[in-house]
Amino acid sequence: MVNAFSFVCTACGKCCNSPPAMALPELFRHRDRIIGCIAIGRVPRRRVGERLRVGRHETxxxxxxxxxxDSIADTLLYRTGDIFSIMTQGYDYPSLARCPALADDGRCAIHLNGKPVTCEVVPLDPLVPDTLQHLVLAGRNQSAAYLGTDCIQEGERADAVLMTAEGEIKDANARDALARRRRALEREREVWGRAVFESLRKDLFxxxxxxxxxxxxxxxxxxxxPALLAVASTSAGCRQSCLDYIDSQLALIDRxxxxxxxxxxxxxxxxxxxLRGFTQAYQRAKALLGTPLPAMEVESGARPSLSPIEAYLSGAGR
Ligand code: SF4
Ligand code: SF4
Known part of the structure; x- marks a missing residue:
């Protein structure tokens, strides 16, 4: 079989060496454990005829x-002259070299209680086409985070799941996790990403x-x-959710x-x-959100139902 890679996770925790990328509802859920931020990265623009090589694997x-x-860039990323990713993720001191959800016994403390979809996608990459995921696995196999583990192995193994072969993702669970992460990124782009991209266009992009x-x-x-302000402007319920989130984050950052x-x-x-800069930004946001915004009027007398974005933030609208 061509480009076959097998995978088995023993939950050793070695790759849990930093906070993961997390959608906004996931950060809201783990507000008392994980500090949220926005991470902006460049994504290489690919061209016909370009060679991608990892070890002996070449395409x-x-x-x-x-x-x-292009399809991934058009639905999940942001284009100016270049292509950029704008995602929310956890933030912590790199010197700790661990995800804040990694328990002392090396296990994920939130495995059964809202583990981020990104962690279910591991070791695949949602920003790479399925036909090229074997290169992602070949690369991870050489990376420091996986050094000393044998969770990714070339070829088909009896004691592991066949992850990729013949330009396809063979494992149904992996396909499902990738699809869920891509859907989440698409939704994030709609809910706050495009607004943040536009707000940063002049001063950054x-x-x-x-x-x-x-x-x-x-x-x-x-x-x-900036992501909180984008969602807070959509309804009174969203504004309150953001204010609650800010209070939790201020306490967590202090600790x-x-x-x-x-x-x-x-x-x-x-x-x-x-982190002190984050605190100042939260304080300014609190002052701003403490005063009613025009888009937040709720019809008097009617008990408001959750708006689609409130449902999304609460995890009910995915
Ligand atoms: S390094 Fe491999 S075995 Fe260990 S937690 Fe990560 S994916 Fe699982
Ligand atoms: S959330 Fe759990 S699985 Fe994901 S990086 Fe943190 S400890 Fe690892």
Missing amino acids: VLDAADIAAF DSPGALARIPAGGFLTISIV SIEQALFRRRLDDRPVTHE
């Missing part, structure tokens, strides 16, 4: 591959100097407040900074500085 991209990349702040192969992290000060690590300082 020369054809028109169908480019059409698949149209400014080469500002774009230089996005590290190569990494992400620029900013406060999650997180307090622990960092206790650790007294030099490399924690820039992160503490950024």
